Amino acid sequence: MKSKLILVSTLVTVALTGTVLAEDASGTVTGAAGGAITGAIVGGPVGAAVGGVAGAIAGTAIDPPPARVVTYVQEQPVQNSVVVKQPIVVGKPVPQEVVLMPITEDPRYSYTIVNEQRVIVDPQTRTVVQVIQ
Template sequence: MNKFAMMITALLTFVGSSAIAQDTIVLPGEVRTYVLEQNTPSVQYEGEIVVGQPVPDVVEVYPIPDQPDFAYAVVNEKRVIVNPRTKTVVQVLE
C-alpha cells in the first residue's frame, strides 16, 4: 500500500471514530436509576421520539436533582433523557 492510501485510510478511520464518539453519550448511573424509579405519567404522542431531535412542546420535561446536564420525560410509556436547555433527546431508555 502506498503512503497516500495509508494516509487516506488513517484519516477516514480517525474521522469515523470521532463521529461515533460524538453520538455516544455516557449517562451517569444515578441519572438512569433516578429516571427509572420515578412514577411519572406518560404523555401520548403520535410522532416518533428520535435521539438528537427535541421532544415536542406538549411533552413536559422534568429536572433530575443534582444533574443539571440532564432532564427526563416519559413519552409513549418510554423514559427519555433530554438536554434540559435544548429539550433534545439524548437517550431513550428501553
C-alpha cells in the first residue's frame, strides 16, 4: 500500500512539474504544482488533489503594481484618511464605503488612504494590491 502511495505521488509530481515547466508564466500553474506536491507528501493522492486546488488559488496571488503606479500614489497630496476597523491586507477587499481615487497613468489601479496608509487597489474587485508604508 505504501509503495502504491509513493508511486501515485511521484506520478502526480512528475505530471505537474512538466506542466509548470511548460507554463511557468502562470502563477496558477506554479501554485497548483507546489500545492499538489505538498499535498501528495502529506496526504497521498487525495492530498495531491486537494493541495493542487489550494495551490492554484494561492498561485493567483496579486502581483505588485508597477513602480510608476507606486510613485504616482506616493506623490499625491495627503487627503483625509478613512478609518476602518478591519485590517487592510493585500488580497482582501476594502469596504464599500471607502472612496477609491483613479490612477490616470494606469486605469488597472486606484488608490485610497485608509488608517493613515496609502493603499493601491484593483478598482474592479476593490481588492488591496499593495499597502505603502
